[in-house]
Amino acid sequence: MKLNFLLLAFLMTTLTYSQTEISTRLTDIAIAPQADHIKADITTLVGFGTRHTLSDTISKTRGIGAARRWVKSAYDRISKDCNGCLEVSYQKALVSKDDKRIFKDVEIVNVLAIQRGTKYPNKYVIMTGDIDSRVSNPNNATSDSPGANDNATGLAGTIEAARVLSKYKFPISIIYVGLSGEEQGLHGGTSLAKFAKEQGWELVGVLNNDMIGNIEGIDGVIDNTSFRIFSEAISPTISEKEIRAMRFYGGEVDGASRQLARYVARLAETYMTNLKPMMIYRLDRFGRGGHHRPFNDLGFTGVRIMETHENYNRQHQDIRIENGIKYGDVLEGVNFEYAAKLTAVNCLTLASLASATAKPKNVLIGGAVQASTTLTWDAVVDDDLLGYKIYWRDTTSPQWQNSRFVGKLNKFTLENIVIDNYFFGVASISKNGAESLVQFPQGLIKN
Template sequence: MRSLCFAASLLSPIALADNPESALQHADHKALHQIQSDISADNIQKDITKLVSFGTRHTLSETESDSRGIGAARRWIKAEFEKISKACGNCLEVYYQSETISGEKRIPDPVDVVSVIAVQKGTTDPNRYVIMSGDIDSRISDVMNFTDDAPGANDNASGVAGTLEAARVLSKYKFNGSIVYAALAGEEQGLFGGRIMAQQAQKDGWRIKAVLNNDMIGNVEGINGVINNTTARIFAEGTRQTETEQEATTRRFTGGEVDSPSRNLARYIDRMADRYIPNLDTMVIYRLDRFGRGGHHRPFNDLGFPGVRIMETNENYNRQHQDLRTENGIEYGDTLDGVNFDYAAKLTALNAVSLAGMAWAPSPPAKVEIKGAVQPSTTLSWQAADKKQNPHLAGYKVYWRYTDAPQWQFSRYVGNVTEFTLENIVIDNYFFGVASVSKDGYESPVVFPGAAGAFGE
């Protein structure tokens, strides 16, 4: 059914302002196809190669050298962001974000954990943010070995290179909301860069609607022998970490375990892959991260922000966190020859079109509520979007699906209203949500009713 829905909308692109009722299908946007096409595998290869050339990017490594260590790497990343900003008329605000960490298991002595942040401010809603991140640091078998070579080609020069390339392409456009490109530090030592950024964003009142953490986006050959460049994984946690006891009680009776904002962010990215990224199928995985493991989206999730991890499907553990060596005919180590640059470009393009789609769309609906118990119909309501922040708003679309369906199945454009009743659609048999729609058809992620699904104000 979903494939038929996508095919129909591709054959009939809509002009929402002229024919709002046709918004039953997603608009097909030439700009997003162009963004996908503009992502360069060659640029990504050059950037990964440069990051590997620093020898090691361990959090505790050299900071004074111009050619080796974490200090040289972050200075080069900052210079690249500044070069991108200069090309777009200084459209990026580029800065270091740091904190001195000590007394930790993996950082016992004081160390400055320094990330590089580049912010592309939105034109009408600059305090609404979507974020793409990659991790600067690398490691080998001994997590405390900061002197030996740790190339970190795939883990995670690929994520940083993808973030730089997304900035090169998206900085050519103007968006309603803000886009942040983040090269985060200290991931291998304890997710410190993400924690520092998330806490600062919360302190500064950033309205974060999405965090797309890219950690290993370049490997296509799995440890199990599978070679596949046509799939990717999106890890998304369920119930919010910040849920209160009262909210948990409400959720028990209304649902929402599989409709956290992170999960609906993942569904949004999944649909963008189906529409705009050739030969890529994404797997939305209902888990915070790989089994028992973590990544830099987690500190944002810890504070209640929507965030997911985007990465390769087939991991090769011989190339992760390994000393460079050959044993029993097996080559160990995270080196350049283990990276498929075309595949890294494909996942970078997925990030870029998702960021662009959300930044061009109106803000996701706030205060979405639902009622319909012991009634033949279901009524959804929501708060009207701020007109100054969202001058391009056309209206809203109501979505619903069967409760065991992974993706939204049915939708109806309902216009610029704040309440709508779906006649003869029984509340007990479906899950429901609402998305904001712009005048040219860009949609926000779908928002599930109540605290369980809220993207924030």
């Protein structure tokens, strides 16, 4: 009994110390993004006139070509400040004319800045923002299309995240991406997702930031204290067998992307002040799309982070005044302090995931017609592993409500917790206190 007590005391002390270590870093990161930096970068992006995917690529001052070269130079400057810690490059793909939104063959060019992990260089967490913009006619590649909020905010936030996090080192790699071709059919994300698949990248998660600066909604609400996280319920790549199992055992709201949404929300609730996450149980806004979807389509984990209240008088509009209403996505419609807060949410998530050990695999569950619930999982092989945490929640709760740290065991029984009444999951805990995404049970324990 005395030995067990001492072991428990040691585990609690170790976990408390580790949580303090990661918490200290995340507390600093939460207040690091600067609104002035984001404002300056958005102003520069707006200054290119139009960033339409099929706009000028030769001019040094106008069009998508000048914009993406500037994005690369911004990453290069950040890399210089951190002694070359970023690997900056273009990732390209040719998209053929389709007589829809691609009215001529065009090269889609993404800009990548990779902050290579110290331990797992081929394992990645990704943050994206979009370079391109548009006006009312999606094929108008010449008119001024400032795209101040949609999506210079997401791109400026991604660049600012690189500034903030390049001051640290992480076991896992982080990629900061400026994607192109979003308005013409999600081409940049499609290209990068395919490239990641071909290269065998292990993607922990993708954070797509698309419009993170508007606080004055078309619904008349002014709100700088909330944001939305869109996530698909389950991956489109799961098997028919897995889908059938959900009918009996649950899991239809517990896919990997939904777990990432919960992870983002929990970090925001813990470290951000006056900022409420709103998890939306939908892939994206109704009938619309974003650049996380191509990653989801290939089975990767990804979510969309964005403002709560959109203003359709500003999105995808020619700049004009009509019936006394101002239309157009211009600088005056962006709240830079709000964009900085949503950038901080991304920084927290990137830093936490890039510091964490891998999530458990082969999580199994049992406990039918019993008073208690048992879970098993494969051990995570990593010398930075502290142990595992079991989570459970009411079946109608959007967020995990209860947890128990169980050390390095890979089988544990929750006494007097009836399996019928809850959903369960398991996360790994690193010695630095960072947690992995929660893994929902993938099968049943066979007696």
